[in-house]
Amino acid sequence: MARRRRKNRRKDGTTAPLRLTSMMDILTVLLLFLLKSFVVEGEVITPVPGVDLPESSSDAAPQASVVVAIFDNTVMLDGQMVTRLENGSSDDGLLIAPLADRLNQTRAKELEIAQLRGEDVDYSPKIAIQGDRDISFEVLERVMYTCNQSGFGDIALAVIGAS
Amino acid sequence: MTILNASLTRRRPSLAADVADLDVTPVMNMFIILIPFLVSMAAFTHLAAHHFGLPRDEGAGEASTASELPLTVAVGTAGVVIVKGDVVLAELPAGEDGQDLDLLAAVLTDQPAGRLVLAVDDPVGVDVVVTCLDRCRAAGFDDVGLAAGTGVTLGAGAKP
Numbered sequence: 001m002a003r004r005r006r007k008n009r010r011k012d013g014t015t016a017p018l019r020l021t022s023m024m025d026i027l028t029v030l031l032l033f034l035l036k037s038f039v040v041e042g043e044v045i046t047p048v049p050g051v052d053l054p055e056s057s058s059d060a061a062p063q064a065s066v067v068v069a070i071f072d073n074t075v076m077l078d079g080q081m082v083t084r085l086e087n088g089s090s091d092d093g094l095l096i097a098p099l100a101d102r103l104n105q106t107r108a109k110e111l112e113i114a115q116l117r118g119e120d121v122d123y124s125p126k127i128a129i130q131g132d133r134d135i136s137f138e139v140l141e142r143v144m145y146t147c148n149q150s151g152f153g154d155i156a157l158a159v160i161g162a163s
Numbered sequence: 164m165t166i167l168n169a170s171l172t173r174r175r176p177s178l179a180a181d182v183a184d185l186d187v188t189p190v191m192n193m194f195i196i197l198i199p200f201l202v203s204m205a206a207f208t209h210l211a212a213h214h215f216g217l218p219r220d221e222g223a224g225e226a227s228t229a230s231e232l233p234l235t236v237a238v239g240t241a242g243v244v245i246v247k248g249d250v251v252l253a254e255l256p257a258g259e260d261g262q263d264l265d266l267l268a269a270v271l272t273d274q275p276a277g278r279l280v281l282a283v284d285d286p287v288g289v290d291v292v293v294t295c296l297d298r299c300r301a302a303g304f305d306d307v308g309l310a311a312g313t314g315v316t317l318g319a320g321a322k323p
Contacts, residue, residue, distance in 0.1 A: 031198060144217065
């Protein structure tokens with residue numbers, strides 16, 4: 001520290017001050033930009049790691065909801081793995097039984113919370129599906145069917161927005 | 164002359180004495196902690212959604228006749244077929260680069276806006292489905308239904 005002080009000291013004994021004004025300007029602009037992005041975006045669902053969402057021109061905002069993620073034939077519900085889908089149809093037809101069980105449990109819990117809050121009359125279960133761009137429509141169809149059978153009829157298909 | 168000499172010989176005040184030395188180190192410290200924290204939490208991709216309202220399964224309803232069916236866009240790996248009622252409006256075969264969805268938008272723009280059903284075959288990728296939804300909505304069809312297709316076969320109708 002003493003050596004640094006000696007370095008900054010000129011030959012005539014005066015100290016050369018470090019000009020931080022331009023750096024302060026950059027940091028202030030950056031800080032304002034970041035704070036503004038937080039205020040405007042207001043993300044209500046978080047992208048699940050490993051899911052490469054398709055791009056879209058849609059600008060409809062996703063709603064806060066239960067999140068089902070599908071990638072590499074793996075189905076996850078709220079960040080927890082539920083099942084792996086085998087290629088081809090199963091014995092249950094379109095229904096994915098493990099996902100249906102978990103969704104029924106989730107809906108029962110949400111309904112219980114809504115009743116405690118006195119909001120059970122307006123309660124409508126919502127679900128967001130984050131499907132990887134490489135999955136086939138067959139998988140998406142089965143997940144949507146299962147969601148609908150479990151009472152989650154209000155479905156949002158998450159995409160990367162245009163902006 | 165005396166006055167001029169006096170003004171020339173007057174000592175100018177030191178510049179260093181005029182400038183207030185503002186210590187910005189605490190502010191810099193705050194920025195250095197705050198900005199990496201905010202950058203790590205910032206969302207650089209904007210999430211959007213396509214919303215669907217699925218009806219409850221209440222068994223089979225009355226089947227519509229072909230003439231009552233809304234404008235239907237059947238999407239398969241072989242291509243896209245646009246059907247209105249029982250008339251095939253256009254067939255868009257898939258090329259080596261995949262589906263020609265720009266042409267789909269051009270064909271749909273000529274149609275009066277209303278309900279539209281997107282019937283998708285099982286092997287079609289989700290990115291193609293989302294792009295089809297975008298094209299349909301860009302052409303003025305806001306009420307788009309999603310249905311499972313039964314296999315697109317080309318060669319039955321008109322080509323644009």
